[in-house]
Amino acid sequence: MDEFRLLIDGALVAGTAELPVVNPATGEAFACAPRADAAQLDQAVAAAQSAFPAWAALGWDDRRELLNALADAMDARFQDFARLLTLEQGKPLDQACFEVGGSIAALRYFAGLELHDRVLRDTAEERIVEFRTPLGLVAAITPWNFPLMLLMLKVAPALVAGNVVIAKPAPTTPLTTLLLGEVAAPILPAGVLQTIVDANDLGHLLTAHPGVAHVSFTGSTATGKKVLASTADGLKRSTLELGGNDAALVLDDADVDAVAPAIFRAATLNAGQICLAAKRIYAPAALYDRLCDALAKLAGEAVVGDGLEQGTQIGPIQNCLQFEKLLGYLAEAQKSGRVMAGGKRLDRDGFFVPPTVVRDIPDDSSLVSEEQFGPIIPVLPYDSLDDAIARINASDYGLGGTIWTSDAARGEAVARRIESGTIWVNRHLDLPFDVPFGGAKQSGIGRQQGIEGLEEFTQARVVNVNLGVL
Numbered sequence: 001m002d003e004f005r006l007l008i009d010g011a012l013v014a015g016t017a018e019l020p021v022v023n024p025a026t027g028e029a030f031a032c033a034p035r036a037d038a039a040q041l042d043q044a045v046a047a048a049q050s051a052f053p054a055w056a057a058l059g060w061d062d063r064r065e066l067l068n069a070l071a072d073a074m075d076a077r078f079q080d081f082a083r084l085l086t087l088e089q090g091k092p093l094d095q096a097c098f099e100v101g102g103s104i105a106a107l108r109y110f111a112g113l114e115l116h117d118r119v120l121r122d123t124a125e126e127r128i129v130e131f132r133t134p135l136g137l138v139a140a141i142t143p144w145n146f147p148l149m150l151l152m153l154k155v156a157p158a159l160v161a162g163n164v165v166i167a168k169p170a171p172t173t174p175l176t177t178l179l180l181g182e183v184a185a186p187i188l189p190a191g192v193l194q195t196i197v198d199a200n201d202l203g204h205l206l207t208a209h210p211g212v213a214h215v216s217f218t219g220s221t222a223t224g225k226k227v228l229a230s231t232a233d234g235l236k237r238s239t240l241e242l243g244g245n246d247a248a249l250v251l252d253d254a255d256v257d258a259v260a261p262a263i264f265r266a267a268t269l270n271a272g273q274i275c276l277a278a279k280r281i282y283a284p285a286a287l288y289d290r291l292c293d294a295l296a297k298l299a300g301e302a303v304v305g306d307g308l309e310q311g312t313q314i315g316p317i318q319n320c321l322q323f324e325k326l327l328g329y330l331a332e333a334q335k336s337g338r339v340m341a342g343g344k345r346l347d348r349d350g351f352f353v354p355p356t357v358v359r360d361i362p363d364d365s366s367l368v369s370e371e372q373f374g375p376i377i378p379v380l381p382y383d384s385l386d387d388a389i390a391r392i393n394a395s396d397y398g399l400g401g402t403i404w405t406s407d408a409a410r411g412e413a414v415a416r417r418i419e420s421g422t423i424w425v426n427r428h429l430d431l432p433f434d435v436p437f438g439g440a441k442q443s444g445i446g447r448q449q450g451i452e453g454l455e456e457f458t459q460a461r462v463v464n465v466n467l468g469v470l
């Protein structure tokens, strides 16, 4: 077994306990992660605070150079990252490679950004300039579906803007975060990036810690609300990327054969464990049967298995708790709808749920109204477009969504009526780093990516100078 270490104050150290890490494809532990305690967390916060002034003073160019060196070092360990990601998370190795490559690309992209002063007045009488300064210690708290990518979307902009970071992964996927710490240890100054692993017991101590200036959190809406409450006392900044119950809306002009594979992928990529996955599919009555049949056929053909096996398209569910939740949704599907494909856990070790297509299920069924976070796809008919849009918008969530149509202009007009942060037309999960991203309603607060995302890790300040007579 490889040895994993926390990165605290520049040193790779053991935890005060150990946390077994389970391979979801087998259900067996394959590694041990060091588990930190509250004293180690305090130590990391103190180290971060002493590292912050020098890192902030270093300037954009020198920080950029160090972050590019980190990207090179990650590249040199590319295969280690990808294999570890598949082992701890479950996703097929080609998708793990995509995540690792995307994470390195994100690091290079954000390392290349810089925020400049904004001159608001510059006359003989006055000069008013807005400038931005880093906030201090950023707590980067991540979930288990994209442990490396979601971490990098926080770490890279936070660091290049001059902040220091403590990364806290989900307890079931800590290893790629720890590997990032190991790779960063010889490159970044002590305390600039640190890693803390917990068993879901340190997150609230971290977010409430007086030494933390900003919380960048990705996870469930329920936990996001706790994070927001815990930051209230210090009036801390926070960016919350939370859950979603995104709809895929098929318009009556769509070509079913063309859109079915795209919608199937939108619903089952990463075994459906994506906040932005298509979680309920709305089809006009005239296309409903054909779409259900096409999705069921794709579900029947999909290769489900261990992510390390070549040819696997859909891996296991990441952890036992989520797996059991999905077994509940499968029971609900059998009870309230008509299962067209899948429907039962696979008869093998590990946490496997096959892609499951469910039709004739009511909107108030938990499979439709809640965020299932798995490859179980409810398909719902609609009679009028207004009715479909009203049903889609009836959710407290407002993260993403997709429109499928042969008429892109009509698609854009419909997309504007969906109450979500990002709505795609005839594509899904296109998230260029320069395009800001964030949830509406209870799917989040704040933006990630783009200049807006970078600005979230800074404080805007204004200097207002009178150049005239007093």
Ligand code: ADP
Residues within 6 Å of the ligand: 141, 142, 143, 144, 168, 169, 170, 171, 199, 200, 201, 202, 203, 204, 205, 207, 218, 219, 220, 221, 223, 224, 226, 227
């Ligand atoms: P899930 O319910 O899918 O496990 P969570 O939103 O609870 O997702 O977890 C996302 C991240 O938030 C994980 O790193 C988890 O350890 C962390 N976390 C859990 N509880 C809290 C909390 N009260 N405060 C801060 N972070 C937390």
